[in-house]
Amino acid sequence: MTTTEWSVEAGTRVIAEHAGVRGPLLPVLHALQEEFGYVDPAAVPLVAKELNLSRADVHGVVTFYKDFRTTPPGARTVAVCRGEACQSRGGHELAEHAQARLGVRFGGTTPDGGTTLDQVFCLGMCALSPAVMVDGRAIGRVDVARFDEVVDA
Numbered sequence: 416m417t418t419t420e421w422s423v424e425a426g427t428r429v430i431a432e433h434a435g436v437r438g439p440l441l442p443v444l445h446a447l448q449e450e451f452g453y454v455d456p457a458a459v460p461l462v463a464k465e466l467n468l469s470r471a472d473v474h475g476v477v478t479f480y481k482d483f484r485t486t487p488p489g490a491r492t493v494a495v496c497r498g499e500a501c502q503s504r505g506g507h508e509l510a511e512h513a514q515a516r517l518g519v520r521f522g523g524t525t526p527d528g529g530t531t532l533d534q535v536f537c538l539g540m541c542a543l544s545p546a547v548m549v550d551g552r553a554i555g556r557v558d559v560a561r562f563d564e565v566v567d568a
C-alpha cells in the first residue's frame with residue numbers, strides 16, 4: 416500500500432478536501448488514514464479547528480475506533496480474518512499463531528517496522544476460509560503452515 420508521508424501541509428489539504436461532507440469527522444479521519452497510513456496525533460488539532468470541535472472530541476473518536484492507527488504502519492500489513500466463517504474453520508488458532516509468529520498483538524508492528532498485524536471481520540471469501548489479507552491481497556485457505564509461508568515470502 417502506498418501512502419504519503421505525513422506533514423502538516425498535506426494533512427491540512429486532506430482535511431479541507433473532506434471537511435465539507437455531512438457528518439465530516441469520520442470521513443476526514445478515514446481520509447487521513449487512507450492518505451498517510453495512520454492518523455498522526457498532530458492531525459488532531461487541525462481536524463478540531465477545521466470542524467469546530469474540541470481536541471478531546473477528535474482524540475476520543477480516533478482512540479475509540481480500533482480501525483484508526485496513530486503510528487505509521489509497517490512496510491507490509493498482514494490482516495487475519497476474525498469473521499465467523501473463518502473462526503469456525505481454524506481462524507482462532509490462526510489468529511493466535513499469527514500473533515506468536517510475529518511477536519505482536521493485533522494492531523501492533525514488528526520492532527523492525529517490517530510488518531503490521533491487523534484483524535478484519537470478513538474478507539468476503541468465507542468459502543475459502545480461513546483467510547488473510549497481505550497488503551490488500553486476500554489469500555484463502557490459510558492454515559498455520561501457509562501463514563508462515565506467506566509471512567516469509
Ligand code: FES
Pocket residue numbers: 496497498499500501502536537538539540541542544545546
Ligand atoms: S469470515 Fe473470513 S472471509 Fe468471511
